[in-house]
Ligand code: SF4
């Protein structure tokens with residue numbers, strides 16, 4: 215799985231959502247039978263998926279927010295999302 | 308690792324971790340009679356079932372403890388008329404709400420109501436890939452067609468569907484068809500679960516245990532399907548216990564990941580824990596859930612590693628698989644604290660394997676159906 219194309223709009227499908235767990239002090243991605251604990255980068259990437267932004271837009275937002283080089287952000291975010299897409303926890307339209 | 312580090316790990320292992328999941332057995336009532344049902348042989352009647360208000364309180368307590376997922380199960384949860392209310396209270400508590408259903412007894416209107424109240428996910432069990440086989444195994448005529456209809460509602464509502472197929476000797480040869488069926492139904496996930504041999508399944512083991520050849524083939528089928536269906540269908544598959552080298556960690560470890568609440572409110576470390584003699588269970592109506600989890604007698608009995616005997620006690624895998632399944636240990640060795648006989652290091656492993664292969668070779672296809 216290669217991850218989202220620049221022009222495609224990645225989103226969390228119904229049944230997959232972000233949740234802040236106060237007891238553990240961490241963000242989780244909740245999906246059927248899965249709870250993935252997210253680090254700061256993971257939760258930033260997933261919070262940027264609003265179904266409107268395309269992947270290029272997600273990268274632009276993240277690199278602006280973190281002051282990181284866009285190429286680096288694109289590589290990391292694509293890898294992260296590709297893995298979740300293979301597990302059907304992220305989809306792209 | 309030095310001895311001091313090991314002691315530190317063991318101490319940490321004996322403390323109660325933050326639980327992830329709650330299995331809420333809403334009722335034991337079910338129109339089906341699966342011969343591998345994991346409900347206890349002694350089923351709870353309707354009059355002793357917890358009320359919807361009590362469930363709401365249990366969900367709120369669980370969420371405050373750090374539980375993230377709730378699995379609404381049974382029996383058949385749809386046998387409860389107040390299921391929509393119960394779903395809503397789980398959603399309100401902030402829990403990821405999963406309905407585990409056979410589909411039988413669920414109407415289209417009720418299902419729409421569950422969706423409107425925020426149900427996150429449905430896990431639909433199938434007993435076979437065609438009506439004749441499925442209805443024979445489930446012991447319920449028309450069950451298969453109902454499931455097909457229910458799957459269509461779920462997918463049409465956009466709710467993720469997981470198909471759960473419990474496999475055993477009499478349907479393992481249909482694994483490819485099971486995978487195809489899951490794809491046709493629009494499932495995002497397929498769980499291929501092998502029967503575990505305690506409770507009803509232990510009683511029916513002669514009719515259920517797969518042959519080693521069947522198991523080897525199914526491993527190959529799954530590997531191929533996973534490659535072919537990447538991004539379409541995620542497949543969960545675990546080799547059956549008695550043919551693997553080491554057992555699976557029971558529930559991710561006794562009292563480590565999840566807890567079960569029975570229809571009458573007893574809190575169990577595992578759904579089959581009541582088969583273990585001598586364990587004392589607390590009830591949600593008598594004690595706070597967090598306290599039961601942390602220090603309840605049934606939870607501390609096999610939490611961590613302190614209770615272990617040899618060969619587990621000195622085994623480097625003891626904090627990996629936690630000695631395997633207590634219920635399976637009890638069913639096969641008579642001692643719940645023994646090493647799971649599915650472990651190749653257990654002195655009972657040879658007997659389990661021999662019996663398994665012997666029983667798998669038997670042509671006995673008759674089941675003792677689960678009955679109230
Ligand atoms: S002890 Fe663990 S593996 Fe065994 S039946 Fe109970 S939950 Fe399942």
Ligand code: SF4
Pocket residue numbers: 553554618619620622623624625626628629630631646647650651652653
């Ligand atoms: S001996 Fe016990 S701890 Fe070691 S692998 Fe077997 S079951 Fe697991």
